[in-house]
Amino acid sequence: MAVRPYIVGNWKMHGTRSMLSEARAIDRAAERLIKVEVALAPPFTLIHATRKEAGLIGVGAQDCHAAEGGAHTGDISAAMLKDAGAGFVIVGHSERRADHGEKDADVKAKAESALAVGLSVIVCVGETEEQRDAGKAESVVARQLKGSLPTADGAADKVTVAYEPVWAIGTGRTPTTDDVSAMHRAIRKVLKDFYGDEAGAKVRILYGGSVKAENAAELLAADDVGGALVGGASLTAESFLGIIAVAAEMQEG
Numbered sequence: 001m002a003v004r005p006y007i008v009g010n011w012k013m014h015g016t017r018s019m020l021s022e023a024r025a026i027d028r029a030a031e032r033l034i035k036v037e038v039a040l041a042p043p044f045t046l047i048h049a050t051r052k053e054a055g056l057i058g059v060g061a062q063d064c065h066a067a068e069g070g071a072h073t074g075d076i077s078a079a080m081l082k083d084a085g086a087g088f089v090i091v092g093h094s095e096r097r098a099d100h101g102e103k104d105a106d107v108k109a110k111a112e113s114a115l116a117v118g119l120s121v122i123v124c125v126g127e128t129e130e131q132r133d134a135g136k137a138e139s140v141v142a143r144q145l146k147g148s149l150p151t152a153d154g155a156a157d158k159v160t161v162a163y164e165p166v167w168a169i170g171t172g173r174t175p176t177t178d179d180v181s182a183m184h185r186a187i188r189k190v191l192k193d194f195y196g197d198e199a200g201a202k203v204r205i206l207y208g209g210s211v212k213a214e215n216a217a218e219l220l221a222a223d224d225v226g227g228a229l230v231g232g233a234s235l236t237a238e239s240f241l242g243i244i245a246v247a248a249e250m251q252e253g
């Protein structure tokens, strides 16, 4: 695992202000945060408050529009997210790709827009169960990466990749450690080809999909796993801190 694992909680469309107590509790676990980089991506409506309440952890958003501004009712720009206190934005999550028809080119445009205002990005990729069963998982993920990764100067320094097999999200099912290792090695190869050996070697690759405290050690131990993107198990401080504790223990061990 990476020198300092990166554990990111994606609250998806969950959370009103009553959930800020969870963010505060996560933030207070400061001694563990020394060994583990922790971040939350709450809904847009909680970004500003989470930033104010939780001073140690990273705070980010779950999506942004690719345009700087304009007549896009209901959308939000990267600059607005930054103004609200976000330091990063997740782009290309499979739920955005499925629910909103986002294609790789859209994801890339969003990532470029985020980088342009100084945000970091977490670019999500992952295959469906049908694609895995057909033996196409690695080629699908490679295609998504090549189409979605931003190419602006210095982009590699601000990009994290999250590998999330679609069939593992919210299902309680996870790939084997060998399958995670194989995919992360394949992703690393694409990153080096895409950004060059040196820059591509530094990009963190997170695993996401049904991560919880009980399976975190196994998943985080797979080859080239730099941390986790956590959905359901990030919604309470207790369950999220359980994953963070596992990551911290692995640093000690």
Ligand SMILES: O=C[C@H](O)COP(=O)(O)O
Binding pocket: 010, 093, 164, 168, 169, 170, 171, 208, 209, 210, 211, 229, 230, 231, 232, 233
């Ligand atoms: O962004 C997070 C992922 O979609 C994983 O969600 P999950 O941990 O609920 O499976």
